[in-house]
Each structure stands twice: as C-alpha cells, then as structure tokens.
Amino acid sequence: MRPVNAVITKIVDETPAIRTFFFDTTFELIPGQFVMVWIRGVDEIPMALSYENAITVQKVGHATSALFELEACDSVGIRGPFGNGFGIEKGHILLVAGGVGAAPLAPLAEKADESGIKVTTLLGAKTKDELLFRGRFGAAGDVRVATDDGSEGIHGFVTQLIEEPDRYSQIYCCGPEIMMKKVLDKVAPPKAQFSLHRYIKCGIGICGACCIDGLRVCRDGPVFSGEILKKSEFGVYRRNECGERARV
Amino acid sequence: MLSLTLTGLNLKNPLMLAAGIMGTTGDSLKRIALAGAGAVVTKSIGTESRGGHSNPSMVEVDCGYLNAMGLPNPSYKDFQYEIDRASEGGVPVIASIFGGCSLDFSEIAKSLDADAFELNVSCPHAHGYGAEIGTDPALVEDITHAVKTAVNVPVWVKLTPNVTDIKSIGLAAQHGGADAVVAINTVRGMAIDIESSYPILGNKFGGLSGRAIKPVTVKCVYDLYEVLDIPVIGVGGISDWKDAVEVIMAGAKAVQIGSAVGNNINIFNDISSCMEAFLQEKEWSLDDIYGMAHEV
Numbered sequence: 001m002r003p004v005n006a007v008i009t010k011i012v013d014e015t016p017a018i019r020t021f022f023f024d025t026t027f028e029l030i031p032g033q034f035v036m037v038w039i040r041g042v043d044e045i046p047m048a049l050s051y052e053n054a055i056t057v058q059k060v061g062h063a064t065s066a067l068f069e070l071e072a073c074d075s076v077g078i079r080g081p082f083g084n085g086f087g088i089e090k091g092h093i094l095l096v097a098g099g100v101g102a103a104p105l106a107p108l109a110e111k112a113d114e115s116g117i118k119v120t121t122l123l124g125a126k127t128k129d130e131l132l133f134r135g136r137f138g139a140a141g142d143v144r145v146a147t148d149d150g151s152e153g154i155h156g157f158v159t160q161l162i163e164e165p166d167r168y169s170q171i172y173c174c175g176p177e178i179m180m181k182k183v184l185d186k187v188a189p190p191k192a193q194f195s196l197h198r199y200i201k202c203g204i205g206i207c208g209a210c211c212i213d214g215l216r217v218c219r220d221g222p223v224f225s226g227e228i229l230k231k232s233e234f235g236v237y238r239r240n241e242c243g244e245r246a247r248v
Numbered sequence: 249m250l251s252l253t254l255t256g257l258n259l260k261n262p263l264m265l266a267a268g269i270m271g272t273t274g275d276s277l278k279r280i281a282l283a284g285a286g287a288v289v290t291k292s293i294g295t296e297s298r299g300g301h302s303n304p305s306m307v308e309v310d311c312g313y314l315n316a317m318g319l320p321n322p323s324y325k326d327f328q329y330e331i332d333r334a335s336e337g338g339v340p341v342i343a344s345i346f347g348g349c350s351l352d353f354s355e356i357a358k359s360l361d362a363d364a365f366e367l368n369v370s371c372p373h374a375h376g377y378g379a380e381i382g383t384d385p386a387l388v389e390d391i392t393h394a395v396k397t398a399v400n401v402p403v404w405v406k407l408t409p410n411v412t413d414i415k416s417i418g419l420a421a422q423h424g425g426a427d428a429v430v431a432i433n434t435v436r437g438m439a440i441d442i443e444s445s446y447p448i449l450g451n452k453f454g455g456l457s458g459r460a461i462k463p464v465t466v467k468c469v470y471d472l473y474e475v476l477d478i479p480v481i482g483v484g485g486i487s488d489w490k491d492a493v494e495v496i497m498a499g500a501k502a503v504q505i506g507s508a509v510g511n512n513i514n515i516f517n518d519i520s521s522c523m524e525a526f527l528q529e530k531e532w533s534l535d536d537i538y539g540m541a542h543e544v
Binding site: 244 | 270271272273275276279297298300302303304305306307308309313315317320441443444446450506507509510511
C-alpha cells in the first residue's frame with residue numbers, strides 16, 4: 001500500500017514528553033500492531049497504534065521532534081497497520097508496561113476487558129508525571145505503579161512488582177528492552193508475549209533490516225513469545241541502521 | 249531433479265535468494281537457506297558502513313515495490329561473521345559487493361571469504377555507485393577483471409536494465425572474465441504522494457521490483473542468452489513457479505527471488521515442488537527447459 005493521508009484532528013499531551021496524535025483515519029487494529037508514520041520531507045518511523053485512530057509518541061530523535069512540531073489540521077502519511085499484534089488469551093492477564101511501552105498495551109487492556117478477561121497492569125515510568133495511560137489501564141482493571149524516583153507507587157522498577165507470575169494466564173510486556181529482558185527472566189517464557197522495537201526500514205518483511213535471529217520484527221513480530229526470545233539475541237544486542245551490532 | 253552446477257557451484261535447485269532481501273544478518277540468510285533456497289546472496293557490502301537513505305525507503309506500488317534503501321551495510325570489516333553464520337544453512341553464500349572503483353571492489357573481495365561474489369554495478373539510486381558504474385562498459389570490464397584477479401571463486405556481475413543496450417554491458421562483463429551475469433537489478437522509478445506532491449521515497453526516486461518488471465527480466469535474459477557464452481542468472485519479478493520456468497526458458501541457468509519473499513517466506517520450497525511436478529508432467533528436465541524459448 002502507498003501511504004494514506006492522515007489529518008491530525010487532535011493532539012493530547014499525555015505527559016511532559018509524550019503526546020497522542022489523533023487522526024481522521026481509523027485503522028482496523030489488532031492491539032500490538034504498528035503503522036509506518038511518514039513525516040513528509042523528514043523520515044518515516046514505526047509507531048504502535050495506541051487507539052484505532054491514534055499514535056502515542058515520545059520525543060526521542062529528529063523524526064519524533066519533527067512530529068512534535070505538527071499541529072491539528074497538519075497531516076502525515078501512514079502505511080499499515082503492520083505486524084502480528086498480541087495474541088489475546090482468556091483468563092487473568094498481566095500487562096507490564098514501561099514508559100511509552102504502555103502505548104500498544106492500553107488498547108489491549110481495553111479489548112481484553114470488553115471480552116470479559118480480567119486485566120492487571122503493572123505500570124512503570126521514571127517519575128509520576130511520566131506514567132502513561134494510567135486512567136485507561138485503571139478503567140480496564142487493577143493497576144500497580146512503580147517509579148524510578150519513588151514519586152508514586154513503589155520506588156524502583158516495574159519488574160519488582162511482578163509477584164507469582166504463574167497465576168496469570170498470559171503476560172504481555174512492552175517497554176525498554178533491558179526491562180523486558182528482566183521480565184522474561186522472571187516469568188515462564190511460553191506464557192509471555194513481548195513487543196519489540198528494532199530499526200525498521202521497509203515495514204513489510206522484505207529488506208530484513210529489522211531481523212532478530214532471522215525473524216523479521218516488522219512482519220513475524222513485533223510481538224514474540226518469550227519462548228522464541230529466550231534463545232535469541234533479545235536483550236543482548238540490536239542493530240543500527242547500517243546493520244552493525246550494538247549492545248542493548 | 250532440480251540440482252545443477254552453476255559456475256562451479258553445486259546447487260540443489262536453481263532458486264536463489266536475491267541480493268538486498270533478508271541479507272543483512274547471517275541468521276536471516278540462514279533462515280532462507282533452511283527454507284529451501286539453492287543459494288543465498290547477501291546484502292551489498294561496501295568499504296565503509298552506511299546507514300542508507302532516509303525512510304520511506306520502500307513502498308508498495310501497483311504490481312510491485314519501489315525502493316531506495318541506499319546501500320545500508322556494516323562494511324566488509326564487520327561482515328565475515330554474518331557470512332559464516334549464513335553458511336550454517338548448508339547452501340552456497342554469495343557475497344554481493346559494491347564500490348566506487350575497481351580498487352574498492354577488489355579490496356572487499358580479497359577480504360571476504362564467500363562461495364562467490366556478485367558485483368553490484370546496478371543499484372539505481374546511490375550516487376557514485378551501482379548503475380552510475382554499470383552503464384559504462386569499460387568500467388564494468390575493468391571492475392570485473394580486477395575482482396577476478398583478486399579472488400579464486402566465481403564472480404558474477406549484476407546488470408542494470410536502465411541502459412540502451414544491456415547486451416553490451418553483459419559482453420563487457422564477459423570480457424572482464426565474469427563467470428556469469430545476473431539480470432536484472434531494479435528498474436528506475438518514482439512515486440509521488442498526490443495529497444502533498446512529495447515524492448514518497450526519502451531519496452525521491454528508486455528502483456521498481458516485483459511482478460511489474462518480470463517482462464523486462466524475460467527480455468533482458470533472452471537477449472543476454474543470445475550473445476553471451478557465460479550463464480545468465482535471471483532475477484526481477486519472479487513471484488511463483490511459472491515465473492521461474494518462464495525466465496529459465498528465456499535463457500536463465502538459475503533464478504533469484506527477491507520481493508516475493510516478503511509475502512511468502514517459504515517461496516523456495518513452494519516453487520521447487522511445483523517446478524518438479526511441472527517438469528515431471530511434461531517429461532522435461534531442468535536442462536531441457538534452459539533456454540527452450542530460443543529453440544522454437
């Protein structure tokens with residue numbers, strides 16, 4: 001598909017560093033899927049859909065900075081949704097979200113709750129002000145909070161909130177890779193799903209730039225079972241835009 | 249029944265992974281090898297690491313894909329590990345390499361241990377490289393000769409279709425000592441977003457691949473087969489077993505598959521089994537259909 005023109009209808013400041021951009025275009029979304037967002041004249045970047053018509057973005061580099069310059073009525077080009085998305089399991093699920101990693105998990109929490117699945121969320125951020133989608137997770141189930149500076153919830157990492165992981169039917173995780181690796185080490189790998197971030201070029205499974213152990217993050221992922229990741233380079237190294245390996 | 253010897257390499261089938269597809273990491277190449285490819289070709293590797301063009305670097309268009317990746321690669325200094333990893337797949341690993349002059353090419357070829365080299369003198373969208381070299385017969389001959397002198401493994405030359413007469417470039421490669429030519433690289437193309445008038449690709453223009461270009465491939469392979477003594481390897485738009493048979497009938501000793509891998513990672517096994525069934529039904533061998541269109 002060619003990029004679809006998506007007009008920004010509303011911009012919401014979620015935290016001091018994170019904004020949600022709502023579009024006039026709605027996508028048929030499996031939570032965990034992503035879109036390629038083309039900021040014309042600048043770059044095209046992968047972003048998880050946080051609603052069926054929105055992306056939630058943290059300002060981290062030149063492309064996201066350019067996106068933050070845009071206002072309502074401006075537009076971007078969008079390809080997607082791409083990737084597999086989370087596989088929803090019945091029972092009582094645990095979501096573990098770190099920082100902007102809450103973006104793909106919030107629609108999952110809502111969809112699971114609507115389907116009668118019990119949802120517990122562990123939400124972590126650097127500080128109280130950076131906790132993302134606390135209200136959405138709260139509306140879908142229980143929420144426990146961890147902040148790096150102790151300004152809210154427990155003082156420490158969200159991974160410290162994981163207790164008795166075996167009692168959950170499935171664990172869903174998105175956040176910084178180091179954090180996800182810690183989660184993987186704490187839970188039964190086949191019962192956990194992780195949404196990965198890699199440098200993505202084509203987005204459609206052809207170029208191979210985003211491969212992790214031969215698996216295409218853009219096409220075979222971005223969600224992978226812990227079983228697959230356990231034996232992989234996940235948490236060890238990633239690749240830059242040249243394909244060079246760099247430690248996570 | 250699909251096995252063959254190609255420039256001295258023994259292949260279990262004539263279906264190879266094309267350069268630039270799933271070819272940056274050893275593990276992705278190995279995955280394709282284990283999924284039935286007869287050989288795999290790496291991403292094009294240069295003398296220095298490059299990040300390539302800014303995104304969008306690939307976009308689907310009618311009947312194909314436009315791309316301008318911009319030769320992203322980690323450089324040969326950081327690539328032997330990936331080749332070795334790919335070799336665990338048990339099929340020949342061909343290193344695609346690019347450079348700005350014959351010295352670049354021979355420096356890279358001398359430094360890498362691969363089963364063969366494919367010289368990329370045909371990328372249509374990287375300034376100073378690729379097709380800017382591959383449209384000049386004298387440069388193609390010079391570079392081919394330099395690499396042939398530098399290594400003891402087969403050297404293939406990948407040709408651009410963006411020339412007036414591809415035969416003259418193929419002949420130049422042959423004069424330079426090439427063991428085979430590979431035809432074709434992508435066809436120069438462009439797409440514009442009418443909502444904004446921006447060219448979609450970060451590089452503005454790029455190369456067209458996929459179904460749309462198969463007839464161009466068939467014609468180029470057909471023409472090269474007529475004039476060359478060395479084998480032609482067909483690539484460009486092959487998406488199913490019928491396409492593979494067609495390009496082999498045009499005169500390709502073997503074929504490469506690129507864009508179509510995106511939607512079907514098992515395409516090599518799929519094409520092999522269908523091709524075998526077809527040959528059995530027709531009571532033809534692989535060698536029978538090689539260049540068959542020239543006999544009628």
